[in-house]
Amino acid sequence: MKHSRVRLVMESALTARDRVGVQDFVLLENYNSEAAFIENLRRRFRENLIYTYIGSVLVSVNPYKELEIYSKQQMERYRGVSFYEISPHIYALSDNTYRAMRTERKDQCILISGESGAGKTEASKKILLYYAVTCPTNDHMAILGDRLLQSNPVLEAFGNAKTLRNDNSSRFGKYMDVQFDFRGTPVGGHILNYLLEKSRVVHQNHGERNFHIFYQLLDGGDDDLLITLDLERNPQNYRYLVKGNCPRVSSISDKNNWKVVMKALPVIGFTEEEVQKLLNIIASVLHLGNTQFGEGEEGDTYITTETQTSNLAKLLGVDGSALREALTHKKLTAKGEEMISPLNYEQAVSARDALAKAVYGRTFTWLVEKINQSLALKEEIYHSSKDSSVIGLLDIYGFEVLQQNSFEQFCINYCNEKLQQLFIELTLRSEQEEYETEGIAWETVQYFDNKIICDLIEEKHKGIISILDEECLRPGETCDVSFLEKLEDTVGSHPHFITHKLANGKTRRVVSREEFRLLHYAGEVNYNVNGFLDKNNDLLNRNLKEVMCQSDNQILSHCFRREEVIDQKRPEMAATQFKNSLMKLMEILMSKEPSYVRCIKPNDAKQPGRFDEVLVRHQVKYLGLMENLRVRRAGFAYRRRFEAFLQRYKPLCPETWPNWHGRLVDGVSTLVNHLGYKAEEYKLGRSKIFIRFPKTLFTTEDALEAKKPEIALTLQTSWRGYRERAKYQRIRRAVIVIQSGWRGMKARRRAKRRRQAAELIRRFIKGFIYRHEEYCPENEYFLDHVRYSFLKNLRQNLPKSVLDKSWPTPPPSLVEASEHLRRLHMRNMVIKYCRRVQPEWKKQMMQKVVASEIFKDQKDSYPLSVGRLFLDSRLEREQINLKVIQTLGSDKVQYGVSVIKYDRRGFKPRPRQLLLTNTFAVLVDRTKIKQRIDYFSLETGISVGSLSDGMFVLHMPTEDNKQKGDAVLHCSHVIEVVTKLAMMANKTSYVNINPGSIRFTVARGKEGIIDFIRGSELKVAKGKRGHLLVCFDIKNSSTS
Ligand SMILES: Nc1ncnc2c1ncn2[C@@H]1O[C@H](COP(=O)(O)OP(=O)(O)OP(=O)(O)O)[C@@H](O)[C@H]1O
């Protein structure tokens, strides 16, 4: 809570601060007043607000101190935010340019101008850093971003120097293209360099230095390195470094910068060997500077620093004596013949300096090439990035007015004239022309068109450069003064050209005899003609070139090409070269959408907080800022083609959304009416709408921004609807395909099944017809099926017990097998049954089997007896008298039962016990054994009645006198008793079952008869004729 409040307070403080003066000069009340303009700059500068807009042009005042406005958070703050919404910043311009590139797909360029020390290079570095940090990137591109950033310190080390105006002044012009792919990722870069101030290599004005790299090497290089390069640490020992008498600069740490450069070189693709070669060249320039000459008696020259020269030759990788010769002689070709002539002292010195400049200058160009190789768009990316766009950054020397202005200043200021022309071309003139073509009422703004000055300098045959070239080429005695005279002759009448001779009295005093004055758009500059011809010629003796061609240092052999020596054609003069490269640059810039950063230097002392009004006014003037503002104010801040405007803002008006079908101008008109634009706020041209105030546009932009979610929603909804419909259609089609496939398959399956079924039925019918035939193809299926069905059916209906006699009826072909199976099954069941049977039960069963053999179907009571178990004995042990047991002795009673014995005569019933031992049976009357019946004597067997009665007769042998005749007995368990007895006596076949009556022996020769009849009650009694009559009561038939 607290934090956010603090932040809010801070932010509002910041915006309040931002509001010092006006953020955009367009909003300045008194826009025609230069004083008001400068006052606004000053007020903002005092609050460290260094950036202010003029429309879309950014004015930046060098603060000469570190401001806390370049952090990553600040970058984020400006990212994707509308240009005017937030306080002016170099990041806002960078972001705006980037977005314009992406949305409009048009190449962009940012032109940074301003005088030396105004902060151009710093601005360009900030822009690059902004892109490196905020643009989308990937690993590969991160390397590229790194290279882009790292190329800066290297280029600065070799191309920047301390001047009086700027401790880190760029002594070359730089145009850098950053290439972006369609995603907005930086994918490549390319640098064009312009006119390095080579003269600095051999000479520096007082208080200035040579290029940084020399000092960095001496200060930062370790001892070993200096020894190999044969260098000493003190820069004062090198003539090329002492001219300005300023070896150290407090604001610069050469040592640290050396480290930075050494780290950066490998990043931008330098091998160790290349670095070494590069350092050799740097050292060789220093040694070259220390090469001294002596004058011979005949005006010839010789080298006085012999040892230095051999080291120098070693470092340059050339032959020592050839180098010596080339430094003191020149080669001439006269009438096709080569001649060598010695140089005089001055010539030798200038040949040496020319070599130093050439070596350094060409090495610098090589360095830029090398960096370009490392930034080059890789082949594969190039092909995939047809949609790539470019943002160009131009950081080129600003307008320069020194105490003594020479050829370099002439070129630099010419360049600025060209840039001003471009600016006029692209903004002022094109703006006014646009109003005209659009038919917008418009008061013309007066501006100075500097074309006249450009023409003065560059016109073919008549321009200063042409004259200079001519003068250089002219045979005969030429010198700088003759060049000046020639100028006076040719362009003397030009209103922007003055010399001492041409000037009137007042001006004459400020233009010396060796000078000419140009009235530049930005002010007057006197140029001293001394050195113009030499510098333009930029001559290097041919024999020096030849020596350098042979260098075994790859960098040098790359820089000095053999073709150059062979080619007799004169190379282009320096000024013409520069002119041509500027033409190309203008072409490049013309093809792009420009943005401007106008840098202003607040004071000459490089001090923070000091605002030198005179100095600033001068810059405001030559940067054309007032004109710029006037045009902006008179004109319209914003213009757009109707279709573009309508396309962008149509969602803001129901009539134009989503599509306007009428004329474009009516659409725009409807739209702005709906938005409530006032008449003075806008004008409709023929094809464009012009909006006067930025504010109007911001409001519209804000409205659009607020509307965006709604539009997004609509788009989303319709897109989703479309997508869902498409998805649904896709699914539907898929369903139909699957369905038809599936149906087809099902139908095919069904048809197949039907076919198979028909075939089966046919085979069945055929098989049925042939069923009685032998097994043959016609009936095999049928018969097999019948068999199979039978067996399958049999398996499920096998009898579960031995008593179950059911068995499925087999088909004719299986009768035999069926029978086998039946038997097998039965046996199997029996075996299983038998395995389960206990000995007790077995005995029981055996007895039952015997009973069955004897009685089955013979005696009425038999079926009932089957279910009743035979007992081991019917008498308990206690029921048998002990005496009887004792009498029997070792013959154990196996079975005992109570019976009734009928006397043979009279048939008196007497209760008895019948006891069976293993070999005989006894009839016992309580304690007495009444009769013993040996089994072996039961010869004539046992007789039983066929009814359900309990009568049985044991037939005794008649011849045995000891026996009392047959025993007539009655027992309710007759079947059990008889079975046991028969089994013990082993006389089962001796049991006779007699229906009707039993005959028995009463005594020898005397027979008794037992008659059986069915009656209503059980009765055993003496009947007629002395027969024993047994009447069987059906109701009591349960006895056995
Ligand atoms: N935005 C800034 N913040 C802080 N210091 C700055 C800024 N811009 C410039 N400076 C200071 O001003 C010095 C000069 O700036 P810079 O080198 O960019 O000038 P320049 O316009 O490139 O000059 P030249 O034309 O000589 O190359 C810098 O070294 C730095 O100290």
Ligand SMILES: [Mg+2]
């Ligand atoms: Mg610079």
